[in-house]
Amino acid sequence: MATEARPVKLGRLEPPAMTGVLVREIVNFSSYWRSATFSATVEPTIYLLAFGFGFGSLVSTINGYDYVEFVGTGIVATAVLFSSAFPAMFGTFVKYQFQHTYDAILAAPVDTEELVTAEALWVATRAGVYGCVPMVVAIPFGLDPAWGMLTVPFIAWLSGLGWAFFGITIAGYAKTIENFSYIVSAVLTPLFLVAGTFFPLDQLPGWAQVLGNINPLFHCVQLVRHAVFGFVGWADVGHLAFLIGFALVSWRLAIRFMERKLIL
Numbered sequence: 102m103a104t105e106a107r108p109v110k111l112g113r114l115e116p117p118a119m120t121g122v123l124v125r126e127i128v129n130f131s132s133y134w135r136s137a138t139f140s141a142t143v144e145p146t147i148y149l150l151a152f153g154f155g156f157g158s159l160v161s162t163i164n165g166y167d168y169v170e171f172v173g174t175g176i177v178a179t180a181v182l183f184s185s186a187f188p189a190m191f192g193t194f195v196k197y198q199f200q201h202t203y204d205a206i207l208a209a210p211v212d213t214e215e216l217v218t219a220e221a222l223w224v225a226t227r228a229g230v231y232g233c234v235p236m237v238v239a240i241p242f243g244l245d246p247a248w249g250m251l252t253v254p255f256i257a258w259l260s261g262l263g264w265a266f267f268g269i270t271i272a273g274y275a276k277t278i279e280n281f282s283y284i285v286s287a288v289l290t291p292l293f294l295v296a297g298t299f300f301p302l303d304q305l306p307g308w309a310q311v312l313g314n315i316n317p318l319f320h321c322v323q324l325v326r327h328a329v330f331g332f333v334g335w336a337d338v339g340h341l342a343f344l345i346g347f348a349l350v351s352w353r354l355a356i357r358f359m360e361r362k363l364i365l
Contacts (some may be wrong), residue, residue: 114218118211122219124259130227141184141227142234149176149235152299153242164301166330173239174329175298176230177257179323182293185228185261189268193220193359194278203363213360221265221355228261229254236329256328259344260321263341266351273358297322319348 130137153169163171196202206216233253240246271284295302295309296318303312307312313319320340 113214114214115215118209118215119222121209122206122216123212123223125351126220126223130223137188138231138241139229141188141231142180142314144183145176145180145187145235146238148179149173151239152176153239156299158298159226167243169242170244170329171326172299173236173242173244174326175251175296176235176239177325178260178296178318179293179298180235181228181232181257181261181321182289182318182353184231184262185224185264186232186268186289188227189221189265190272190275190281190284191278192224193269193272194275194281195218197272197362198278207363213363215325217266217269217355217359218352221262221269221352224268225258225262225267227260228265231261232257232261236325244329247329249330253325256324256344259341259348261319263344263348263351265316266355269355270351273355273362292316292318295319315342320344 105322107338117183149172153172154173156168160168162168192284197204203216207213236244236250236253271281273280282349295305296316302313302319305313320343324337324340327333
């Protein structure tokens with residue numbers, strides 16, 4: 102009796118394989134969405150309220166914006182970072198090191214590229230939603246609604262995609278989960294502070310401004326701020342191109358490092 106041949110994969114990023122990974126993530130997310138949503142939205146909102154009303158009592162306007170408006174748009178990048186890079190780092194490491202989830206997935210007709218891409222797409226989708234929360238919270242406190250706000254979920258999604266791939270890259274490189282402390286303290290925290298979220302970069306020394314301009318969070322902040330208060334043409338095209346480039350580079354690095362962990 103002849104056995105049915107197993108379907109042969111035709112190429113990279115096949116939709117059925119990625120859909121399978123995404124469906125698994127969605128089903129799994131239904132069991133812990135409350136805690137994930139709480140941690141991803143409450144902390145940035147606390148930053149918004151603390152800085153917006155704390156420093157806002159000392160600094161009324163920055164670059165022509167009320168300080169609450171300035172922080173309310175900038176803190177979107179912080180929410181994106183918290184809901185993408187951190188879950189990608191820790192979640193990926195736990196899945197392949199302790200739970201061996203990826204071993205089971207790769208036993209199916211799914212390769213590492215499809216696995217990494219689908220995981221990051223899911224994380225970015227969550228970041229696109231969570232990233233809008235601080236901006237929505239800022240509206241009752243003085244941030245005027247604008248049609249450009251409708252583009253913020255996409256901006257947050259694109260930025261979150263890059264940070265999700267970044268987090269997966271770090272998870273693929275790290276030997277122990279304790280290594281993440283170096284990344285959080287030496288990389289993510291400085292980038293979070295020097296992103297134009299709480300103060301404009303043009304008040305910093307020249308070298309700090311240069312570093313700020315190669316910070317993906319800075320470009321996310323600028324795009325969100327311009328979406329709310331008015332786009333400024335080619336400058337925003339440059340910010341968008343930077344985020345796309347960051348996502349593409351991080352994507353290939355994430356696949357490379359995860360292949361070393363899972364295949365080689």
